[in-house]
Amino acid sequence: MRNSSLFFLYLSTGVFFLGLLLMHASFSAKAQQESLEEKSALVKALQLTDLCLFTEARYTRHLSQADLNTAFQDHPLSLEHFPSGSFTQPPERIIDRP
Amino acid sequence: MRNWIEKQRYIIDFTISSLLRRKVKNFGLLALYTLIVFILASTMFFTYAIKKEASLILKGAPEIVVQKIVAGRHDLFPASYIETIKSIRGVASVESRLWGYYYDSLVSANYTLLTPPSSDAAKPSAKTTVVESESGGQSARPLYELNGAVLEPGTLIIGNGVARLRNIGKDDYMPFRAFDGKVMNFRIAGVLSSQSELVSSDLMLITGEDFRKLFGIDQSHVTDLTVAVNNPSEVEMVASKIKKHLPDARPIIRDEILRTYDSIFNWRGGMMIVIFSAAVLAFVIFAWDKASGLSAGERREIGILKAVGWETSDVIQMKFWEGAVVSLTAFFSGVILAYVHVFFTGSIVFEPALKGWSSLYPNFELTPFVNLEQLTTLFFLTVVPYTVATIVPIWRAATIDPDSAMRFTGE
Structure with missing residues (x-):
């Protein structure tokens, strides 16, 4: 088989698999609707405010409920030391400050 | 071509x-x-x-959460403030929350202990929120109930992450050291569904009475409040009124919660x-x-x-x-x-x-x-x-x- 034929075969396979993945994403999103509703119902029933993503510190467990000066709360010169701190951005009111 | x-x-x-x-x-x-x-x-x-x-998931979060701030830090909320907030025009209902953290030195993990809102336990809308039996099957019973066992004093319903970490399940006992050094033993009444781990992995549902005994919080205080508003477009207005009436309070609206997770x-x-x-x-x-x-x-x-x-x-x-x-x-x-x-x-x-x-x-x-x-x-x-x-x-x-x-x- 010619190299160009192999290349186009690879491209077609890639496009086919990408299409399959998009279909998988679409079907999975529909299939997991019930699970999402269950989680949403739990949030509503228990009046939860946050996702349980980082349990390492109280202000990373409940990001939306954290103190206003969270990053420096352990002592005045303390920089954020938890890895999860690097995944979150400062609140908008700090970013937008003139 | x-x-x-x-x-x-x-x-x-x-x-x-x-x-x-x-x-x-x-x-x-x-x-x-x-x-x-x-x-x-x-x-x-x-x-x-x-x-x-x-x-x-968080579209079901409370419309407004009100914390009390003392010296820049989250503090216990006086129950006497509830009436002040209820009197604000536009407020539909006010519910107190009791929640906090417990550090388990055995596994070096932090748990979130939470008292379920009493009024919601009987709501039919909670029927989709099921707890899972030890065998993994899901019951269709309402929240706080598993095989006929409801959350009652001396019991806990735990998140699946806690069950996995401590290798415990229904009817096992879990000891806690209370604020005064006394040991309190709780029976596990059920495990929250593994499907909901993204919001409940470290959760422990506990009765209000036990929560107060464990952390030494008297009846005159709660952790914070949730406020429901009659008209959704007035949420910010109500939040600013809360801030005006109670300068030491910090209202957090649902939009802020959603924005936190958007960033x-x-x-x-x-x-x-x-x-x-x-x-x-x-x-x-x-x-x-x-x-x-x-x-x-x-x-x-x-x-x-x-x-x-x-x-x-x-x-x-x-x-x-x-x-x-x-x-x-x-x-x-x-x-x-x-x-x-x-x-x-x-x-x-x-x-x-x-x-x-x-x-x-x-x-x-x-x-x-x-x-x-x-x-x-x-x-x-x-x-x-x-x-x-x-x-x-x-x-x-x-x-x-x-x-x-x-x-x-x-x-």
Whole structure:
């Protein structure tokens, strides 16, 4: 088989698999609707405010409920030391400050 | 048209043969390129999916949460404030919350102890929130009830993460050290569904009475309040009124909660972009060097091609296909691997960073929210720059005289 034929075969396979993945994403999103509703119902029933993503510190467990000066709360010169701190951005009111 | 297609195919045949002549170099480049696409696509898929999931799940979060702030820190909320908030026009209902953290030194984990709102226990809307029996089957009973056992004093309903970490289940006992040093034993009445781990992994549902005994909180205080508002468009107005009536209170509205999770994992901001831009910059330097710094062999190859009749445009087309072959191969491999990584293996590469110092981390499967827009962005971020970087420098090399190209071999 010619190299160009192999290349186009690879491209077609890639496009086919990408299409399959998009279909998988679409079907999975529909299939997991019930699970999402269950989680949403739990949030509503228990009046939860946050996702349980980082349990390492109280202000990373409940990001939306954290103190206003969270990053420096352990002592005045303390920089954020938890890895999860690097995944979150400062609140908008700090970013937008003139 | 047919001739043009045939010509392009011959050029591709030649390009691939030419790439295969320098196997080590080109496979090295391809592997690195695939890795960059893989990391970028994984980050994009993961962040988009988690943000989308957060927005769907947290739409049921309280409209307003009111905390009390003392000396800049969250403090216990006096129950006497409840009446003040109830009297504000537009407030539909006010509910107190009791919640806090308990550090379990045995497994070095923090649990979130929470008292379920009493009024919601009987609500039919809670019927979808089920607790799971030890065998893993789901009961259709309302929340706080499992096989007839309700959450009562002396019992707990625990999140699946806690059950996994402590290797405990229904009817097991769990000891806690109370604020006064006394040991309190709680029986596990049930385990929350594993499906809900993203919000409940570290949760422990406890009765209000037990919560107060455990942490020594008297009846005159609660942790914070949730406020429901009659008209959703008045939420901000009610929040500002709360702040006016109670200057030491801090209202947090649902929009702020949602915005917190919208800014989380923002791959275009924070430390992520610093780390990622370093990797991309390294790749750009590598690609530029590879594409612009022609080796003596490549220069001679161009010289020979021109000497045997190839035109400058043919050489540029060859280089275009070279860039396209490498970048498209890397794009498809990287994106497919990233999808498998994020949605089938639970983002195993990111796991150590995400876990951080947590010893209790939720096991959750992300819902694959992927769309064409993401794939298009990825395509333009990865394939286009490399292909262009390959063509532009080659213009200079392709326009030189074949004789001097063959002479200037450096060999």
